[in-house]
Amino acid sequence: MKKLLLQFLAILIIFYATWFALNSIDWMHIFNVEQTTKKTEEKLGDFYWDLLNKTESEIQSVEVVSKIDSLLDRICLKNNIDRNKIKFHLLKKDEVNAYALPNNYLIVYSGLIDECENEAELCGVLSHEIAHMEKHHVMKKLGKEVGLAVLISMTAGNGNAEVAKRTLKLLSSTAYDRNLESEADITAADFLMKANIDPEAFANFLFRLSKLNGNIPKEVFWISTHPDSEERSVKIIQHIKDKVIHKDSILSIEQWNSLKQEVNFK
Amino acid sequence: MITTQEFQYLPSEHEAEKASNSYLMSLLAIIAGLPLPIINLIATFVFYLGNRKGSYFVRWHCTQALVSQLTVLLMNSVGFWWTISIIFSDEVISGRYISYILTILIFNIIDLIATIYTAIETRKGIHVKWWFYGDLTNLICKS
Numbered sequence: 001m002k003k004l005l006l007q008f009l010a011i012l013i014i015f016y017a018t019w020f021a022l023n024s025i026d027w028m029h030i031f032n033v034e035q036t037t038k039k040t041e042e043k044l045g046d047f048y049w050d051l052l053n054k055t056e057s058e059i060q061s062v063e064v065v066s067k068i069d070s071l072l073d074r075i076c077l078k079n080n081i082d083r084n085k086i087k088f089h090l091l092k093k094d095e096v097n098a099y100a101l102p103n104n105y106l107i108v109y110s111g112l113i114d115e116c117e118n119e120a121e122l123c124g125v126l127s128h129e130i131a132h133m134e135k136h137h138v139m140k141k142l143g144k145e146v147g148l149a150v151l152i153s154m155t156a157g158n159g160n161a162e163v164a165k166r167t168l169k170l171l172s173s174t175a176y177d178r179n180l181e182s183e184a185d186i187t188a189a190d191f192l193m194k195a196n197i198d199p200e201a202f203a204n205f206l207f208r209l210s211k212l213n214g215n216i217p218k219e220v221f222w223i224s225t226h227p228d229s230e231e232r233s234v235k236i237i238q239h240i241k242d243k244v245i246h247k248d249s250i251l252s253i254e255q256w257n258s259l260k261q262e263v264n265f266k
Numbered sequence: 267m268i269t270t271q272e273f274q275y276l277p278s279e280h281e282a283e284k285a286s287n288s289y290l291m292s293l294l295a296i297i298a299g300l301p302l303p304i305i306n307l308i309a310t311f312v313f314y315l316g317n318r319k320g321s322y323f324v325r326w327h328c329t330q331a332l333v334s335q336l337t338v339l340l341m342n343s344v345g346f347w348w349t350i351s352i353i354f355s356d357e358v359i360s361g362r363y364i365s366y367i368l369t370i371l372i373f374n375i376i377d378l379i380a381t382i383y384t385a386i387e388t389r390k391g392i393h394v395k396w397w398f399y400g401d402l403t404n405l406i407c408k409s
Contacts, residue, residue, distance in 0.1 A: 001405075003401065004398065004401055004402060004405070007397065007398035007401065008398060010398075011337060011398060015341070015369065015373065018369045018372060018373075019365055019366055019369040022365035022368050022369055023361060023362055023365040025361075025365070026361060027361045027364035027365060027368075028359075028360070028361050028364070031364065033359055033364075136358075144353075144354065
């Protein structure tokens with residue numbers, strides 16, 4: 001019996017030694033795993049943006065974009081995020097919506113800015129979407145819901161337009177699963193605190209929109225597709241409780257008001 | 267790792283064929299069961315049940331074919347669920363995962379070669395005893 005146990009132990013040792021030895025080789029580099037994933041993400045992002053660019057109208061006014069850029073600059077700078085990698089686009093649309101596309105495309109609809117009461121609320125939503133990018137949630141969601149094979153075939157030019165439209169709709173109008181949303185909320189709150197922006201405003205924004213419950217206009221996409229908003233706002237409040245928060249506004253009241261006016265097309 | 271020994275008696279042609287079939291059964295089951303590793307164990311277990319009242323030579327080799335799959339089954343099951351979690355959950359492909367898959371691939375190839383060799387030798391009536399699994403079989407299978 002002792003001999004058997006020793007032999008079994010030897011099998012375990014051989015197994016772990018083989019695994020350990022093979023683990024010392026950089027397989028990710030050899031099989032180009034990271035590079036292939038990155039290339040697929042780049043191609044997909046560009047592909048979706050082209051699709052969106054053809055159907056939606058983009059607001060390119062320097063006056064408007066520079067103000068949102070200054071908000072993004074603060075969030076990125078204070079959180080060591082490379083600002084240049086984020087491709088921000090503001091679309092002229094009434095929907096209260098913002099979403100991240102592969103390859104760090106950040107799409108914001110003018111309706112969202114119109115709905116925000118102050119810059120901290122808008123920064124909250126921007127931080128939430130940046131958190132999805134930083135945590136690689138976009139590709140995870142696509143991979144899970146559509147399948148990597150379909151995504152790769154789309155980037156190779158074999159995908160049909162219907163599939164592309166369907167997957168774009170998936171990214172723009174459906175939430176991530178509960179765990180990913182929660183992770184993005186908490187990360188966003190951390191981003192905001194580091195950037196000296198009030199995270200409570202983000203929680204208030206979620207809470208305010210959750211009160212529209214049952215009476216949500218079709219246009220309020222961001223909240224109707226992100227259920228349990230009240231619960232999420234409570235979680236954010238709990239997370240920031242007892243933390244010292246410095247508040248340092250980025251835009252002046254006049255600049256914020258003029259931004260709201262410039263995107264109001266009603 | 268694999269030794270050929272004198273068996274207690276000289277098995278008949280019919281016994282050698284049945285004993286050899288138990289390895290062929292596990293071989294086919296490994297191939298069929300690769301996507302879902304439990305299938306090969308079930309298939310070999312069913313074959314073992316069918317022959318548990320057979321002669322000692324047949325029973326011994328059916329038992330060895332069965333127990334020799336247990337470790338590979340464990341390794342393959344971990345690999346299978348790891349892959350599933352990569353496809354359906356937040357797990358990502360890592361160097362650790364690739365090296366694990368390569369490790370179980372090596373162990374599966376060794377198991378495959380050993381199984382083919384044993385099936386051929388057993389068919390000739392030669393008693394083939396595997397390292398560890400042979401002793402374990404001796405413990406389980408009594409004449």
